[in-house]
Amino acid sequence: MLSMKKALSFVTILGVSGVLLAGCGNSSKSGSSSSSSSTKITAVGSTALQPLVEQAATDYQNANSGASITVQGGGSGTGLSQVQQKAVQIGNSDIFAEKQSGIKASELKDHQVAVVGMAPVVNKDAGVKNVTMDQLKKIFTGKITNWKQVGGKDEKISVVNRAKGSGTRATFEQAVLGGATAVKAQEQDSNGTVQKIVSSTPGAVSYLAFSFLNNKLQALSIDNVKPTDANVETNKWKIWSYEHMYTPATPNKEAEKFIKYIQSSKVQNGLVKKLGYISISNMKVTKDANNKVTNK
Amino acid sequence: MDQIKAKLMKPSKETKQETVGKIISYTCIVAIMLLVLLVLYFIISFGMSTFTKNNVNLWSFLSGTNWSPGQVDAHGNPEVGALPMIVTSFAVTILSALVATPFAIAVSLFMTIIAPKHGKGFLQAIIELLVGIPSVVYGYIGLTLVVPFIRHLYGGTGFGILSGTIVLFVMVLPTITSLTVDSLKAVPRYYLEASLALGATRWQTIYKVILRAATPGILTAIIFGMARAFGEALAVQMVIGNATLMPKSLLTPAATLTSQLTTGIGNTVMGSLPNNALWSLALILLLMSLVFNIAVKFVGSKGDLNK
Amino acid sequence: MAFKDYDFNDTYFATFDDEKALVTKDIQVYYGDNHAFHDGNLSFSRNKITALIGASGSGKSTYLRCLNRMNDDVARVTGQIMYRGMNINSSDVNVYEVRSHIGMVFQRPNPFAKSIRENITFALKQHGLKNKSELDKRVEESLRGASLWDEVKDRLDKSALSLSGGQAQRLCIARAIAMKPDILLMDEPASALDPISTKNIENTLNQLKKDYTIIIVTHNMQQASRISDYTSFFHLGHALEFDRTERIFTNPHVKATEDYISGNFG
């Protein structure tokens, strides 16, 4: 019965520490994390950006022993709010901080690390390969409801939106809807899920990051412009956005070094492309938070 | 003689053991209660800020049908009407529990009374296996098997409450079944024997004796099953369509409280209205499950033979 | 069964001047507001068997369970239980110590789900007996005491749940006497058993008498008359009569006792 005794004394310790923990939790609401060791960096936020940053962090840590970087998802909103509260050193976001309600963009510093292009996709069944920008707008605002209205099969259109507040949706609506409200419909928050739903549901339409386009679904051209990296670089293809890594206005030195690494041509021409993003350095234009595009 | 007397008056090893034991078990229950209270406090304080800080009218929150936090309607009030999600959550939870319960009871009876030898090991192994399958996997299987099936059967997109119910049915089945098995096992064996000896058929015995005696336990099983259904997000989100529309039938896309919550929480900023509104959904979820819980217990206390 | 209204003041308690092992004074038992047992004033002689008889619901089991404070958690018990000159019905008194001096055997055999040996040694070890050979000695002694040794000596490490009902009950007796108590309380120990097992148990009790004071509840009057030295008759939560067993069964003082003995109840 010795083991039982041990287990039971363990219970007591845990129980007591639980009580203590809970006690602290109530009292120390303000004690935010001021003490982060100089080399430990946490980046949270956008799940779309995560694979890139994670892989870059692995390479970076291999090259710089002593650096410790944790990369996690959680969504752009989480990333921005956590970096604003200085709970983490880097907040990854698909969306400009200015566009996220509840974030004071002036307190944050934007580091653009990649560009992602997005394309409307339809189920192959619909028989549509090209639409005009106006048709696309009408589809997503619910004014066009059958594929035959845009030259496809007689099939009901079922719209799959991306999650409200997500970078993808903000970018798409800014570029396509221009202020109009999207029709209320399905909402999915990840590229993978949308990819599967559109490829398996007749009549479905949505939009995906370029890296998720595949031969099971049909990517649409808009006004006969194809969704390609080259078209994004010249802004002929309008639906694209930056991937951001936000830091506080005065960033942590190590975090800044790491971001510099990601922006370096080694990563931009290597990892960024391999992961299906478009390199920042290849862009011929820049875009600001209000969607104003200027040539470089 | 006096030695025995002295011993009788003094606390012994047992007294100490009992005190220690009580302290341990009381500490544990206090720890659990603190955890529960902490979570409750957390959800209530976040969930209430929609109404206290953002001045959203509670009634319009509960009865509104338009959910677009971040946007305002013609009067400048935020569009946070949670009714479609409340209705849908209710619908899928109750429907899946309703569908799953008879199956769960049948399987439990099969495992404990009808064929304990053959049924038990095999069925129990499968049921225990099911609990561990990640929601995502349920979601994708739902997407590849259930949604097309419903689409072929009834037309439409296949997304909707019906598909959600089917997926949830499979997900809550293990919980309800295994807890029901526990409560059937707790019915003393001699109840069964006594009833059979009186000439009752097996079904009469099951229906009139076993199930009655196990009613409180079965109801607890259903509560836990509904709790699982309520809290489930990833799987439901993929098959129900996740559209914040008032469900018109079982076949139109809809969204549950949890699926909206999970979709939105990563894309909103803590402290902003869209985020607070999501926490209010969590609060509603909490209150609804409390109501369910009390209702089921109330029904159960009426059928309880031990009272 | 409708009982006649007997006068609860029509009582008779014979006194004997042998040594007393246990004396109760004015025991009352309350379940909440329900006054379940009244005025328990009985004395139990050392190394004798006292039987408590009466119909179901007469309060004899309730009373018995007061004697080692098994009612502590379910009822409120007032009055005095004098054991070795001390009132043990007091919260100051160590209840665990009380129970190790006053053992109990229950109506349904309830061996622990452990081996036969462990059934006996579990509590002994807990009470501080660690010596292996001493433990083995106790196991043999108590099993012999309960007339079970010969039947189980080859399978002491087998589960006690494999025993028959009568064997299991004798194991429970062995378990109780292994603690070397002063007093053994028995709550209808043979009521769930067949006649042969009952006979075995009765023989065992006769053996045990020389070392223990035994108080036994039984609804079986033949059994009471066969094995007990003294008998007390209980009715509707009252003890009405106490006397030598042969006296109770041949010529009781109290009308209720007489009716019960002669089967004229109701």
Add this chain to the structure above:
Amino acid sequence: MNPKIANKIADAVIYILVAIVVIILALLIGFILITGIPHISWHFLTSVSQSFSAGGGIRDQLFNSIYLLILTLIISFPIALGSGIYLAEYAPKNWFTSLIQTAIEVLSSLPSIIVGLFCYLLFVIEFQLGFSILSGAIALTFFNLPLLTRSIQESLESVPDLQRQAGASLGLSRWKTITGIIFPIAIPGIITGIILSAGRVFGEAAALIYTAGESAPAISYSNFNPFNPASFLNPMRPAETLAVHIWKVNTEGVTPDASQISSGSSAVLIIVILIFNLGAHYLGKHLYDKMTASK
């Protein structure tokens, strides 16, 4: 109706319902295994995952799932046992006890993401545990406690009172009676509870995204110092579990073989759970036999 006919009908209904359930479950598990097993190979099980190229394995995720389960059980089982004992043995039957039970049951209906976020804010940030297995284990403790407490309570309650009376009559303390006599009898039921809650740990994703994290940094299996950040035993390192990995490759995975990894991982997960369950039953049986001398 004639009771004999009713009996026949009832039997038939039960058999049909059971058959339907068996078919559904067999389909489900068969689907996962058939689509998954072809992708399982030694390489798959023993190599690290890749974030963008094909051919990644699940070595670390598999280990993390098991390690997380162990840590979670170490934290949650003692608390659940203590609380289960309280509820089954010590709690008075009054409104306060049923309030406690209701509160615990309500806890189990919270969406996992809420609990995940709560643990993120409190443990990951406030107590600076960081994204770590430990944070994940604490979050999962919240899910485990209700079910585990409930099943321990039920298992203890189903042990007949006669055993408790026997213990008491021998002068044993109630605590000793519970731990030494009642608990061993309740072991099989408690094992079932552990298995069910372990399943929840294996399958949980949403709560872990915010606590244990969704990245699996390189770890060394030859470093046995749990305080070394590179050690596989370090509870303070971030750790992606198999379920989180499945979630990740399904949602934002950009590897070309994402769907193969997903099906392969699901099949592996099922097999691991099966092995764990069988092992737990076996160990439980062994423990039960040992403590109750039944063979």
